[in-house]
Amino acid sequence: MKKPKVAKAITVSLVEDDPGVRANLASLIDGTPGFKCQAAYPDGPSALKDIPGNRPDVVLMDINLPGMLGTECVRRLKTIAPDVPVLMLTVYDDSEQIFKSLMAGATGYLLKRTPKDKLLEAIREITSGGAPMSRQIARRVVQYFQDVSQIAATPQRAPEVETLTEREQQVLALLAKGHAYKEIADLLNIGFETVRTYVRTIYDKLHVHSRTEATLKYLGR
Amino acid sequence: MKKPKVAKAITVSLVEDDPGVRANLASLIDGTPGFKCQAAYPDGPSALKDIPGNRPDVVLMDINLPGMLGTECVRRLKTIAPDVPVLMLTVYDDSEQIFKSLMAGATGYLLKRTPKDKLLEAIREITSGGAPMSRQIARRVVQYFQDVSQIAATPQRAPEVETLTEREQQVLALLAKGHAYKEIADLLNIGFETVRTYVRTIYDKLHVHSRTEATLKYLGR
DNA sequence: CCTGCCATCCCACATTGATGTTAGGCGGGC
DNA sequence: GCCCGCCTAACATCAATGTGGGATGGCAGG
Numbered sequence A, B: 001m002k003k004p005k006v007a008k009a010i011t012v013s014l015v016e017d018d019p020g021v022r023a024n025l026a027s028l029i030d031g032t033p034g035f036k037c038q039a040a041y042p043d044g045p046s047a048l049k050d051i052p053g054n055r056p057d058v059v060l061m062d063i064n065l066p067g068m069l070g071t072e073c074v075r076r077l078k079t080i081a082p083d084v085p086v087l088m089l090t091v092y093d094d095s096e097q098i099f100k101s102l103m104a105g106a107t108g109y110l111l112k113r114t115p116k117d118k119l120l121e122a123i124r125e126i127t128s129g130g131a132p133m134s135r136q137i138a139r140r141v142v143q144y145f146q147d148v149s150q151i152a153a154t155p156q157r158a159p160e161v162e163t164l165t166e167r168e169q170q171v172l173a174l175l176a177k178g179h180a181y182k183e184i185a186d187l188l189n190i191g192f193e194t195v196r197t198y199v200r201t202i203y204d205k206l207h208v209h210s211r212t213e214a215t216l217k218y219l220g221r
Numbered sequence C: 001c002c003t004g005c006c007a008t009c010c011c012a013c014a015t016t017g018a019t020g021t022t023a024g025g026c027g028g029g030c
Numbered sequence D: 001g002c003c004c005g006c007c008t009a010a011c012a013t014c015a016a017t018g019t020g021g022g023a024t025g026g027c028a029g030g
Helices: A019-030 A044-054 A070-080 A095-104 A116-127 A135-153 A159-163 A166-177 A181-188 A192-206 A211-219 B019-030 B044-054 B070-080 B095-104 B116-127 B135-153 B159-163 B166-176 B181-188 B192-206 B211-219
Strands: A010-015 A035-041 A058-062 A086-090 A108-111 B010-015 B035-041 B058-062 B086-090 B108-111
Touching: A010 A019, A010 A044, A010 A116, A019 A035, A019 A116, A035 A044, A044 A058, A044 A070, A058 A070, A058 A116, A070 A086, A070 A095, A086 A116, A095 A108, A095 A135, A095 B135, A108 A116, A108 A135, A135 B095, A135 B135, A159 A192, A159 A211, A166 A181, A166 A192, A166 A211, A166 B211, A181 A192, A192 A211, A211 B211, B010 B019, B010 B044, B010 B116, B019 B035, B019 B116, B035 B044, B044 B058, B044 B070, B058 B070, B058 B116, B070 B086, B070 B095, B086 B116, B095 B108, B095 B135, B108 B116, B108 B135, B159 B192, B159 B211, B166 B181, B166 B192, B166 B211, B181 B192, B192 B211
Parallel strands: A010 A035, A010 A058, A058 A086, A086 A108, B010 B035, B010 B058, B058 B086, B086 B108
Antiparallel strands: none
């Protein structure tokens, strides 16, 4: 044994349709101490068939595969080998591709123009529990959260609901859960007739004519 | 001028309640060429009052501020100075804090045990359009996407709904929109009584006893 | 052929819901 | 003091819904 220092090389499998890029990546990886390119596949199906047996430490996946898209390939791979981390490689920094990949189960996301040393570092990082991303990608991911919070912060319930009085909102909440008037009366310790009165004013204010319509407005559809 | 080489230092403002940590950070920043600690605040309110005028290139924000929480401080800061990127600093790598911060508008998120050189690199990165995160943080963010996709993919509607007949599901859909039996009958070109029959079997299958309960099951709450 | 499931329809009856009208008590503001 | 909004409540009436019976024809499988 030459170098017992390298306890174990990180094994990498490639999925990349371009033969040139594939060869380059393979030689980069094999040419770096501590890394080993275990396999290289030109398409999704062959990767899916082989990888579960190979169990590489990391999969580098091109996103723009012909036939089966990289995102779809990731999704299937994660169902048959959930433990294998996948690092997406792509020329696109387009949000949609990023989110599709992440939701499909990718653990990291790098642009192809990432320099070689950063790529190797990212492979190391992904095996040690990280989630390497190019800075552009990270920015988009963060941006996504801020966009989502705008949506999530607005439970989308019709604004009229806010104009209801405290008591009316309580009644509406119970109404929307499907409670009968009698039950609502008991729960709020008020009379049956009072509940009916509230229901009427709620309907007036919400411009609806049935419990279900009110419920939908309350829930924001 | 001593060093015209440094075109312009990156100006940093700190929000950190611990005087010791604050002093350490300030001296680290001021002691590094190319960085300038513009201001250091012990709490949220003073930062909010001052920062819009100062316009630092980056704000380093402790998440655990007494009084006003760091996340809340970020939220307000972003409303009055949306362009100033905020880098959260915290001892917690707890998911909830991370997402609150990101949704509030933080651009990066580092753990306090991040080494000094990485911290400085992160500050540089954030000013050049990145979104620096500790690797643990990045992992959690990626994990979040995968969790969310599971939820988003499952409209969460009660599984019983799937056991309903085609026709029953059509009726239920209209029922859930608040249509009266008569309207449903007209829309589906069937008789009023037929609708009532469907409603009965739907209720039976969903184990409910009212339109609203059925609607809630249909909508997955 | 018989059985089961689906889609369709009808009758009857009790309950609940939707809507109109009216009204007393209470706390604020003008 | 008077008016207004909110919480409370009662009576009346009709429409809509919930629930119990059956019934017919079609179509797939055994």
